[in-house]
Amino acid sequence: MNYQFNFxxxxxxxxxxxxxxxxxxxxxxxxxxxGIAVGTxxxxxxxxxxxxxxxxxxxxxxxxxxxxxxxQLFFIFxxxxxxxxxxxxxxxxxxxxxxxxxxxxAEIIRAGIEATPKGQFEAGASLxxxxxxxxxHIVLVPALQKIWPALASQVVxxxxxxxxxxxxxxxxxxxxxxxTQSRTFRAFxxxxxxxxxxxxxxxxxxxxxIQIGHSIFATKRRASR
Amino acid sequence: MPLIDIDALHKSYGETEVLKGIDLxxxxxxxxxxxxxxxxxxxxxxxxxxxxxxxxxxxxSVDGQQLINDEMHLRNLRQKVGMIxxxxxxxxxxxxxxxxxxxxxxxxxxxxxxxEAMARKMLDRVGLGDKFDNYPDQLSGGQQQRVAIARALAMxxxxxxxxxxxxxxxxxxxxxxxxVVRELASEGMTxxxxxxxxxxxxxxxxxxxxMHQGRIHEMGAPEEVxxxxxxxxxxxxxxxxx
Amino acid sequence: xxxxxxxxxxxxxxxxxxxxxxxxxISFIGGGILGLILLFARIGxxxxxxxxxxxxxxVFQGTPLLMQLFLAFFGLGxxxxxxxxxxxxxxxxxxxxxxxxxxIWRGCxxxxxxxxxxxxxxxxxxxxxxxxHIILPQALKLSVPPTVGFSVQVVxxxxxxxxxxxxEVTKAGTVLANATFQPFTVYGLVALIYFALCxxxxxxxxKLERKLNAAH
Ligand SMILES: Nc1ncnc2c1ncn2[C@@H]1O[C@H](COP(=O)(O)OP(=O)(O)O)[C@@H](O)[C@H]1O
Ligand SMILES: [Mg+2]
Numbered sequence: 001m002n003y004q005f006n007f008x009x010x011x012x013x014x015x016x017x018x019x020x021x022x023x024x025x026x027x028x029x030x031x032x033x034x035g036i037a038v039g040t041x042x043x044x045x046x047x048x049x050x051x052x053x054x055x056x057x058x059x060x061x062x063x064x065x066x067x068x069x070x071x072q073l074f075f076i077f078x079x080x081x082x083x084x085x086x087x088x089x090x091x092x093x094x095x096x097x098x099x100x101x102x103x104x105x106a107e108i109i110r111a112g113i114e115a116t117p118k119g120q121f122e123a124g125a126s127l128x129x130x131x132x133x134x135x136x137h138i139v140l141v142p143a144l145q146k147i148w149p150a151l152a153s154q155v156v157x158x159x160x161x162x163x164x165x166x167x168x169x170x171x172x173x174x175x176x177x178x179x180t181q182s183r184t185f186r187a188f189x190x191x192x193x194x195x196x197x198x199x200x201x202x203x204x205x206x207x208x209x210i211q212i213g214h215s216i217f218a219t220k221r222r223a224s225r
Numbered sequence: 226m227p228l229i230d231i232d233a234l235h236k237s238y239g240e241t242e243v244l245k246g247i248d249l250x251x252x253x254x255x256x257x258x259x260x261x262x263x264x265x266x267x268x269x270x271x272x273x274x275x276x277x278x279x280x281x282x283x284x285x286s287v288d289g290q291q292l293i294n295d296e297m298h299l300r301n302l303r304q305k306v307g308m309i310x311x312x313x314x315x316x317x318x319x320x321x322x323x324x325x326x327x328x329x330x331x332x333x334x335x336x337x338x339x340x341e342a343m344a345r346k347m348l349d350r351v352g353l354g355d356k357f358d359n360y361p362d363q364l365s366g367g368q369q370q371r372v373a374i375a376r377a378l379a380m381x382x383x384x385x386x387x388x389x390x391x392x393x394x395x396x397x398x399x400x401x402x403x404x405v406v407r408e409l410a411s412e413g414m415t416x417x418x419x420x421x422x423x424x425x426x427x428x429x430x431x432x433x434x435x436m437h438q439g440r441i442h443e444m445g446a447p448e449e450v451x452x453x454x455x456x457x458x459x460x461x462x463x464x465x466x467x
Numbered sequence: 468x469x470x471x472x473x474x475x476x477x478x479x480x481x482x483x484x485x486x487x488x489x490x491x492x493i494s495f496i497g498g499g500i501l502g503l504i505l506l507f508a509r510i511g512x513x514x515x516x517x518x519x520x521x522x523x524x525x526v527f528q529g530t531p532l533l534m535q536l537f538l539a540f541f542g543l544g545x546x547x548x549x550x551x552x553x554x555x556x557x558x559x560x561x562x563x564x565x566x567x568x569x570x571i572w573r574g575c576x577x578x579x580x581x582x583x584x585x586x587x588x589x590x591x592x593x594x595x596x597x598x599x600h601i602i603l604p605q606a607l608k609l610s611v612p613p614t615v616g617f618s619v620q621v622v623x624x625x626x627x628x629x630x631x632x633x634x635e636v637t638k639a640g641t642v643l644a645n646a647t648f649q650p651f652t653v654y655g656l657v658a659l660i661y662f663a664l665c666x667x668x669x670x671x672x673x674k675l676e677r678k679l680n681a682a683h
Contacts, residue, residue, distance in 0.1 A: 003545045066619065066665035067658045068626035070637060075658060078650035156529075163531035167630060174533060188541040195534040202529040275589050296593050303591035314586035318604050328590035331600055373586075380590060 009184040010193065013176075020176030021197060023090075027172065028159040028205065030094045035101025035158065036151065040144075042106035044135060047113045057106065064103035070164045072096050077168045093165040093172075101158045108150045112143030145217040152209035156202050163198070173197060228253045228288055228384060228415055229274065229306075235282030236269055243269050245439040246283070251417065253383070256410045258426035258447070259419045261436035262462060267419040270436070271386045274417070275308045288383060304332065307377030311389040313369040315361040321348060321372045322357035325379045333380065340379075347375035351405050367398030374405055385409065387418035423463075427451055435459045471647045477656060483639030484660055490635060491622045491664075493557050498564025498621070505569045510576050512594065520569060527566030533627050535559045540631045556628035564621055571613045575606040612679055616672035619665045626661070636660055 042061065045053045064072065076099075077092035087095065116139050124134030144151070166174040177194035181187040227250040236244040243266050251257060259267045272278045274285060276292060276299045285292040287305055292298070315324050325344035329335040335343070348354050351371040361369055370390055377385060387406065391399040403425050410416055410429050420426050426433060426447060433450045435443040435458075443450065443459045454460045505523065508516040527535065539559035543550040579602050587601045629638035640657040644650040 062666065062669070063658075063662060066623075066669055067661045068623040068637065070626045070629070071640070071654060071658050071661060074641070074644075074650070075654040078644060079654045080651070082649075082651035160529075160531040163533040164627065164630070174531070177534075177537075188538065188545055191534055191537040191541060195530050195538060198531055198534060199526065199529045277585055277588060299588075300591045300593065303589055308586075308589035310582060310586060310589075312582050314580075314582035316583065316586070316601055316605075318608070327600060328587075328592060331596050332591040376590070 005189060006186055007189055007193070009180065009186055009189070013180045013184070016176045016179055017173065017193070017197065020171060020173035020194075021201070023170065023172040023175075024159070024162060024201065027090075027093055027097060027162050027165065027170075028155070031097030031101055031158060031162070032155045034094075034098045036105050036155075038098055038102030039105025039109055040140070042102060043109035043113055046106065047110050048131065048135060061103045061106050064100055065107070069096065069100050069161045070167065072100060073165060073168060089165075089168050089170045092168060093162070093170045096165075097158055097162060100161070101154065104154050104158075105151055108147050108154060109143060111150075112145075112147035113139060115146060116143055141217070145213070148213040148217070149210070152206055152213065155209060156206050159205055160198060160202060173201075226289065227251055228255075229417075230286045231270075231274070231283070232285075233283035234270075234273060234280060234285060236266075236273055236278060237281050243439055244273070247441060249434065249441065251384075251415065253415055254413045255432060256416045256430045257418070257432050257434055258430040259417065259434050259436060260421075260423070260426065260462070261442075265436040266439045267436055268388050271308065271388050271417065271419060275306055275386055276302055277308075300332065304380055305382055306384050306386060307380055307382035308386045309370070309373050309377055309388065309390050311392050313361075313366070313373045313393070315369050315372055315376075317361050320358050320360055321353065321364065321375075324361070324372055325376045328376070329379055343379050344375070347379045348372070350378065350408075351375045352401070365398060366394045367401045370394065370402045371405055374402075374409075378409075384415035384417065387416065387420075389419050389421065391420070391422060423451075435462065437462075471643070473652070476643050476647065476649070476653060479643060480636055480639055480653075480656055480660060483634060483636045484664075486633070487622070487625050487635040487637075488664070490553075490556060490560065490625045490628065490633070491618070494560035494564050494625065495618055495621050497557065497561035498568055501561060501565035502568030502572065505565055506572050506576075509569055509573050524566045524570050527563055528570070532559070532563055532624055533630060535563055536627055536631050552628065552631050552633035555631055556625070556633045560621070560624060560628070563624065564617075567617055567620070568614065571617060572606065572610050575609040575613075576602060578609055579605050609679065612672050612676035615668060615675060619668045619672070622664050622668070623661065 042057045045057045073092065073096040076096050077087065120138050121134055124138045162172065163174040165172055166178055173194050177190040181190040229251040231247055231249040234244055234247040247270060261267055269278060273280050279294055287302055292302060319327060322344050325347055326340040329340040329343060330337060345354065345357060348357055351374055353368060353371055356364060356368060391402050394402065403422065407429055430447050433444060433447045434441055437458045443456050451463060454463055505520050509520040536556065536559045540550055540555035543555055543558065583601050584597060587597045625635055626637040628635060629641065636657055640653050644653040647653065
């Protein structure tokens with residue numbers, strides 16, 4: 001093998017990568033926050049909500065968990081306009097990520113809720129709190145605390161999965177590599193660089209999420225003492 | 226010549242020294258009870274004798290053979306010295322009979338039929354001849370511990386180490402296990418046991434060893450040690466455990 | 468061009484599903500074999516080998532599968548191998564699957580209580596004998612549900628190979644969607660096909676898990 005690796009193009013193309021990183025960051029920020037919110041609602045619906053809602057949520061969760069993210073993305077972006085719902089590329093990508101993370105985090109958070117001792121619910125009821133108040137003030141935070149590491153892993157997985165949104169022309173980090181390699185014909189190097197950046201982002205994102213977990217749950221614990 | 230020779234044994238976990246120079250010489254057929262407060266290093270001593278822990282200083286020899294920490298020497302040592310654990314540690318994926326047969330076949334290369342004959346004999350000996358095909362989770366704690374004893378005996382060891390073998394048992398099951406141990410003692414098996422059953426220790430043992438903060442603090446014949454403890458630590462320990 | 472009807476779409480998709488299934492099986496079996504080899508390095512006694520495998524799993528779990536596919540496709544090309552999308556897809560998916568299976572299986576090995584190691588050691592067994600007779604048989608039992616569960620990820624992962632040009636059910640879907648101007652129907656059908664492949668696996672993973680828990 002006498003191929004000469006060449007990374008000189010970075011000098012010219014780094015702004016494209018920077019823009020790509022920014023887009024990927026925005027996607028996971030929105031997808032992460034809204035996705036976990038959706039997941040929390042669904043977890044509530046499945047474990048404590050009305051039965052009919054629980055069934056709808058169960059179907060949603062199973063459909064999403066048993067189909068590829070790429071197909072979900074294509075269905076939303078190419079398929080939904082047939083129903084009159086036309087989204088921009090970025091909107092479609094964000095929606096797909098929210099729906100995807102929502103389903104996975106619902107299962108994770110539900111496990112946390114179901115591990116809550118029954119006495120906690122009874123204590124809430126005995127203080128004349130409504131079921132929703134009990135959930136919000138007594139059950140949710142310890143449940144989230146228990147499953148936070150698993151949730152953090154899932155957010156990282158969704159971030160890495162977002163690489164495919166370049167397929168609907170969202171200008172994310174993968175798009176930057178596609179774009180660069182089409183101009184420079186340095187495909188391997190371009191993907192190598194973007195892969196390394198993804199690895200850095202994954203490590204950073206995980207670190208940030210763990211820190212967020214520490215700060216949320218540490219202050220709650222102190223406050224409740 | 227003593228069967229087990231322990232000289233100036235030192236053992237540390239990281240910074241903390243757990244055994245601070247143990248000298249103990251055990252003759253064939255002796256029954257030794259190790260007593261002492263929790264954390265005094267009794268388990269660690271047994272584990273060192275069995276090579277489950279690497280020692281940091283001193284020497285242990287068993288039947289004239291120095292304990293050396295490589296696979297071949299450990300294998301030899303462990304065929305001579307069996308160990309019974311507080312938590313039984315039966316293999317849950319094997320029946321009682323298979324538990325007793327496995328190491329004979331794997332370690333001693335005994336044929337299957339010989340191993341099975343031995344297993345039946347040993348299970349009979351601990352009173353569980355009818356439990357050969359039962360899995361551990363179908364047995365009571367006391368029965369499991371007796372299978373564990375049979376498993377160790379099937380290797381034909383020259384000494385047995387017993388670490389609080391009745392501590393994980395419901396009170397009504399303690400007796401059946403102690404009965405087996407008493408039997409072994411009367412048959413001349415060399416035994417070193419950590420125990421909190423003071424009455425049993427007094428009754429069965431030839432020597433009591435009181436450990437305190439990683440050292441042998443006092444030792445002697447049971448009657449002597451119980452009726453005339455020399456140190457305030459042992460006095461308070463005996464007082465405590467009555 | 469003549470009209471492509473619903474049944475034409477469906478038969479074309481089902482035909483392409485064969486390739487999805489084949490690639491899934493290759494990835495799973497290949498990844499399983501590689502994963503087993505890596506597992507022995509990961510839980511073995513050589514420190515440096517443990518580290519190599521640890522870095523391997525972290526890299527493959529910490530980067531997008533899509534990037535791994537691109538790198539396999541272009542990387543194999545650089546090595547002078549004439550790469551078909553199928554070859555690149557198989558290589559990348561095998562490497563990726565192995566990285567996840569190693570971690571799943573290692574978790575099962577470390578879940579075996581310490582007492583099992585000590586009891587077998589006290590009976591004179593060597594490390595290999597302990598593994599062979601005591602640890603692995605028990606870990607194997609624990610590993611079945613999560614391994615079956617992970618096969619769902621493998622099936623879904625094969626969808627990405629469409630992007631490097633391998634014609635499986637997702638790629639067939641994109642082609643048909645463009646040709647028929649019926650993306651809603653086509654992608655809906657593709658989704659249902661994946662669901663039909665994955666849901667039974669998910670269900671059996673859950674059942675196995677429940678059975679395992681009930682046994683203890
Ligand atoms: N694996 C270990 N790592 C660190 N410290 C240990 C370990 N095992 C035992 N120790 C410490 O060694 C001391 C002696 O323990 P042990 O031999 O179990 O005491 P005993 O059996 O008399 O209760 C204790 O202080 C214990 O905390
Ligand atoms: Mg102890």
